[in-house]
Amino acid sequence: MADIEKLIDEIGNMTVLELSELVKSLEEKFDVSAAAPVMAAGMMPAVAAEGEAEETVVEEKTSFDVQLKEMGDQKIKVIKEVRAITGLGLKEAKAAVEEAPTVVKEGVSQEEADEVKEKLEAVGAVVEIL
Numbered sequence: 001m002a003d004i005e006k007l008i009d010e011i012g013n014m015t016v017l018e019l020s021e022l023v024k025s026l027e028e029k030f031d032v033s034a035a036a037p038v039m040a041a042g043m044m045p046a047v048a049a050e051g052e053a054e055e056t057v058v059e060e061k062t063s064f065d066v067q068l069k070e071m072g073d074q075k076i077k078v079i080k081e082v083r084a085i086t087g088l089g090l091k092e093a094k095a096a097v098e099e100a101p102t103v104v105k106e107g108v109s110q111e112e113a114d115e116v117k118e119k120l121e122a123v124g125a126v127v128e129i130l
């Protein structure tokens with residue numbers, strides 16, 4: 001037991017650089033790693049206090065974005081529809097359509113997002129609600 005205490009005292013008197021070298025040497029000698037094991041957050045077990053039930057709160061999404069993924073074959077009709085939906089000028093609407101995928105409407109209700117998607121798909125565009 002005296003040898004262990006002596007070893008601990010010697011380690012306590014070492015510099016950070018010396019400790020780093022010691023750890024590296026031990027890792028190599030015993031083929032181990034001093035790094036703490038890391039678990040993915042989804043793999044960690046949930047711990048609840050006694051008598052408490054685990055509750056999962058699911059927030060319902062209330063704000064949606066409408067993304068133009070592809071303009072399709074009818075570019076001019078899509079540009080006209082984007083202008084009508086967004087209020088952009090011709091040049092800005094054309095640039096938005098040509099830069100697809102691009103968000104056409106942000107933070108709208110589910111009903112409005114569905115309506116915009118329907119209008120754009122009617123003129124041949126590929127649309128996604130995010």
